[in-house]
């Protein structure tokens with residue numbers, strides 16, 4: 553009898569002990585990817601990554617792929633953009649983020665806006681689409697080039713966005729300061745198009761992939777806006793002076809009423825993380841994107857030209873995270 557009781561209690565104890573362990577093993581681990589405004593392309597990058605990962609996780613849970621120790625779940629909320637995302641990764645609030653190649657460089661090296669705040673533990677995962685830096689102006693404002701912005705009301709972007717920083721770098725290169733404008737606003741990317749269409753601002757600066765629905769709205773609303781060319785010595789100086797900038801062209805016909813190519817300079821959108829994020833998680837995220845690549849590319853027209861071999865090197869100045877490197881080596885990409 554005593555033996556039975558003791559074995560029953562041993563069983564109960566075993567059950568009590570194993571229940572929480574079992575539920576821990578089954579419960580998912582949540583993480584966050586910082587994106588950009590809801591009408592931008594970063595929002596699609598982050599949410600597409602989550603979609604690919606969840607797809608992979610579902611097939612694992614349904615027994616088609618075994619060996620995934622943990623179930624990971626992610627969310628990719630809209631945020632203030634590049635510099636905000638990098639700051640949140642540094643603070644441990646986000647595990648991943650999308651950021652312009654110029655801000656990846658500056659954060660990792662402690663230059664420009666990141667002077668005195670260097671984030672040496674920033675790690676690269678892959679790069680994504682091209683982001684030409686664009687200044688869109690409403691037709692009636694008659695802005696033909698950078699100098700034409702004198703005396704205009706210009707949205708310079710919200711603090712934390714990549715475009716805000718890149719606009720400031722462009723102003724520096726042009727030897728100009730914000731006083732050249734009649735006024736400036738700090739609207740977010742999702743607010744700026746409405747402001748332009750309503751005639752509240754004359755122009756805005758934005759680094760974003762194309763084609764982009766919000767820019768099509770700017771081209772077709774009452775503003776009949778178009779991006780201006782950003783060329784000439786100072787812009788060429790930016791391109792020649794840094795690996796994270798390149799010449800960029802938005803081909804004619806990309807937007808309604810766009811009769812000519814628009815030439816400017818641009819950056820790459822990149823996917824970044826922190827050195828303290830686990831190798832397992834970064835590996836799984838990288839693998840989910842690379843092994844569902846055709847599906848990933850269909851998630852936004854700006855992804856149509858992505859190629860794996862470029863994604864593992866272009867626009868990356870921080871070291872690759874070991875989890876990403878592990879996948880690239882395993883897949884024979886490196």
Ligand code: GLU
Nearest residue numbers: 588592593594633634714
């Ligand atoms: N390049 C912008 C930024 O860094 C975001 C563009 C987008 O949301 O697609 O803030």
